[in-house]
Amino acid sequence: MERRDLFKVAGVGVAAVTLSACTASNAASSAVAGATKAFRAKSTGKRVVVVGGGFGGLTMAKQLRAKDKSLEVIVLEKKDIFMACPYSNTYLGGLKGVNLDTLTHDYYAPANAHGYEFIQTEVTGIDRGSKTVTTTSGTIDYDILVLSPGIAYDYAKQFPTWSKEKISHVARACPAALMPGSEHLALKRQLNDMDDGDVIIIPPAKGKYRCPPAPYERTAMVANYIKQEGIEGKVIVLDTRGGKFAKGKAFKESWKEIYGDLIDYRGSTEIMDVDPVKKTVTFKEFANDDDEKGTVKTHKYEVCNLIPNNVASPLIRMSGVKTNGAGYAIMDGTSFRSKTDKNIYVIGDCVGHGIPPSGQTAIWGAKRAASEIVAQLGGAAFDSGSGLPANNANVCFSMVNGNPNEAIMVTHTFSVNPANGNLKGKGNVPKPKDGGGKFRSAGTGKLTTEWFNGVMREMFL
Numbered sequence: 001m002e003r004r005d006l007f008k009v010a011g012v013g014v015a016a017v018t019l020s021a022c023t024a025s026n027a028a029s030s031a032v033a034g035a036t037k038a039f040r041a042k043s044t045g046k047r048v049v050v051v052g053g054g055f056g057g058l059t060m061a062k063q064l065r066a067k068d069k070s071l072e073v074i075v076l077e078k079k080d081i082f083m084a085c086p087y088s089n090t091y092l093g094g095l096k097g098v099n100l101d102t103l104t105h106d107y108y109a110p111a112n113a114h115g116y117e118f119i120q121t122e123v124t125g126i127d128r129g130s131k132t133v134t135t136t137s138g139t140i141d142y143d144i145l146v147l148s149p150g151i152a153y154d155y156a157k158q159f160p161t162w163s164k165e166k167i168s169h170v171a172r173a174c175p176a177a178l179m180p181g182s183e184h185l186a187l188k189r190q191l192n193d194m195d196d197g198d199v200i201i202i203p204p205a206k207g208k209y210r211c212p213p214a215p216y217e218r219t220a221m222v223a224n225y226i227k228q229e230g231i232e233g234k235v236i237v238l239d240t241r242g243g244k245f246a247k248g249k250a251f252k253e254s255w256k257e258i259y260g261d262l263i264d265y266r267g268s269t270e271i272m273d274v275d276p277v278k279k280t281v282t283f284k285e286f287a288n289d290d291d292e293k294g295t296v297k298t299h300k301y302e303v304c305n306l307i308p309n310n311v312a313s314p315l316i317r318m319s320g321v322k323t324n325g326a327g328y329a330i331m332d333g334t335s336f337r338s339k340t341d342k343n344i345y346v347i348g349d350c351v352g353h354g355i356p357p358s359g360q361t362a363i364w365g366a367k368r369a370a371s372e373i374v375a376q377l378g379g380a381a382f383d384s385g386s387g388l389p390a391n392n393a394n395v396c397f398s399m400v401n402g403n404p405n406e407a408i409m410v411t412h413t414f415s416v417n418p419a420n421g422n423l424k425g426k427g428n429v430p431k432p433k434d435g436g437g438k439f440r441s442a443g444t445g446k447l448t449t450e451w452f453n454g455v456m457r458e459m460f461l
Helices: 021-026 055-067 088-092 108-114 164-173 182-193 214-229 248-262 314-318 359-377 442-460
Strands: 047-051 072-077 117-120 123-127 132-135 138-141 144-147 151-153 199-202 235-238 263-266 269-275 280-285 295-300 303-306 310-312 344-346 390-402 405-416 423-428
Touching (some): 047 055, 055 108, 055 359, 088 390, 123 314, 214 248, 214 390, 248 263, 248 390, 269 303, 359 390
Parallel strands (some): 047 072
């Protein structure tokens, strides 16, 4: 079956994102990176600079201005357009009514509406001593710095034998689509253009990564797309977790009942090679936990979605605050303030707290941190442990069906981890009242869309 419908993107200028983390540090030219001229007048003592215009950063900017109109709040973001990762799997899955307009917004409207400043620029240096941030536009000083830069991909450490050229080739050919921008467009285009054949999805092999249910929701949504388009093929998941992943029981129930053998989950694998020219993935598959040797297999694909291991954005280490081995900031107790520097806060995916990295978690953390920042700048005390444990601090939805729209969900309670004084999360995957004893339901599908639309209104209106 030939499927070559033109994929059109009308009126949306999506900035290209760097697909390989190993090239990110070379993005700015040496001449621009060395800019030292200040592009804003010196702070009068109440300036908060927010690095990153995602869920956490935009919520932070709005909350700070709402809590204290005297604050000067400046958001620095290298992209020129906002694109939501949460709910983006429904776009890949071809759900009715979901398009690029659903996921994208401009940054200037909310900045004007809420009274903060948005500057499109790239951060190239952070000096905690002078309390300045160097960007491709020049330098700016801060009183409080909020870091919400998101994640980076760790291709090089995961695939140490791959050259930089190989990594770049695989990243382009098998877009991860875990960061907003061109990756999602590329993966969508590949799905739209595919002939009969298989889609291979490769979740991160180990470590903490953005939105733990994301690869498994994507599995369902790609299967939904294949099913509705009548494509002859399967969705093959090459995982390392043996079925023990976020909302695992709920996902597996939904996959089996909705898609049958359309989804082929292989939970004990190790990726050895990806050949974008031959369109093959070579991997070891292990029979059980005692199988140390494994069996080498090669599988041909039409579309490959390889999501590499995640690390925190290099901007966290650039700031000089203490981090763990994967670059996540070490936090000051239950606060979202760095343990290293009382004038630096970290929110979103880069925190060292034991809580799930998600859009809702970033929003929750930004609201708490905004209150603490306002108190700090006003010389007032703040108890970062107030309100804990926090029930339903994170509510995460995953769409699993498109006809009808059905979803599953997980809720998390955040509390104090007695071992280190940081935050920890405990999850619960409920069965909805309208689910007939199952984890998924149309009601939860409706809640998924309502949650996303509500969040968009909160940040952009």
